Amino acid sequence: MHKILILLAAGATLLSANAFAVERGELLASSCMSCHGPGGKSKGAIPSLAGLEKAYFVKSMQDFKSGARPASVMHRHSKGYTDAEYALMGEYFSKLK
Numbered sequence: 001m002h003k004i005l006i007l008l009a010a011g012a013t014l015l016s017a018n019a020f021a022v023e024r025g026e027l028l029a030s031s032c033m034s035c036h037g038p039g040g041k042s043k044g045a046i047p048s049l050a051g052l053e054k055a056y057f058v059k060s061m062q063d064f065k066s067g068a069r070p071a072s073v074m075h076r077h078s079k080g081y082t083d084a085e086y087a088l089m090g091e092y093f094s095k096l097k
């Protein structure tokens with residue numbers, strides 16, 4: 001009985017893993033929206049994040065964090081996140097139109 005429950009739980013986890021990543025990414029990204037616009041769509045000079053390719057997003061954040069990519073404010077705003085969290089945010093932004 002226990003084995004069956006574990007299998008069911010594992011199946012449900014696989015199914016919901018992608019939705020979970022997007023939700024978690026949305027939460028992590030909520031502090032970015034003040035500059036990058038609601039839903040990652042910016043109306044001003046700051047680039048929009050909605051629809052960015054995940055790999056490009058993750059690389060950008062890593063380069064801001066290391067200082068390899070020049071930035072005005074993004075050096076500061078890229079700090080405090082792990083690569084796994086960049087991946088979650090990238091998943092979220094890539095899903096936005």
Ligand code: HEC
Pocket residue numbers: 028029031032033034035036046047048049057060061070071072073074075077078089
């Ligand atoms: C204070 C305003 C501000 C906040 C908050 C902010 N950003 Fe930025 N972001 C910018 C600006 C301005 C740029 C252009 C690069 C620069 O000058 O730093 C930028 C550039 C970027 C880029 C590069 C986009 C591209 O098309 O190459 C990414 C990715 C990015 N930000 C992600 C984020 C994420 C993720 C967060 C939240 C953790 C965030 N930003 C929070 C202002 C902000």
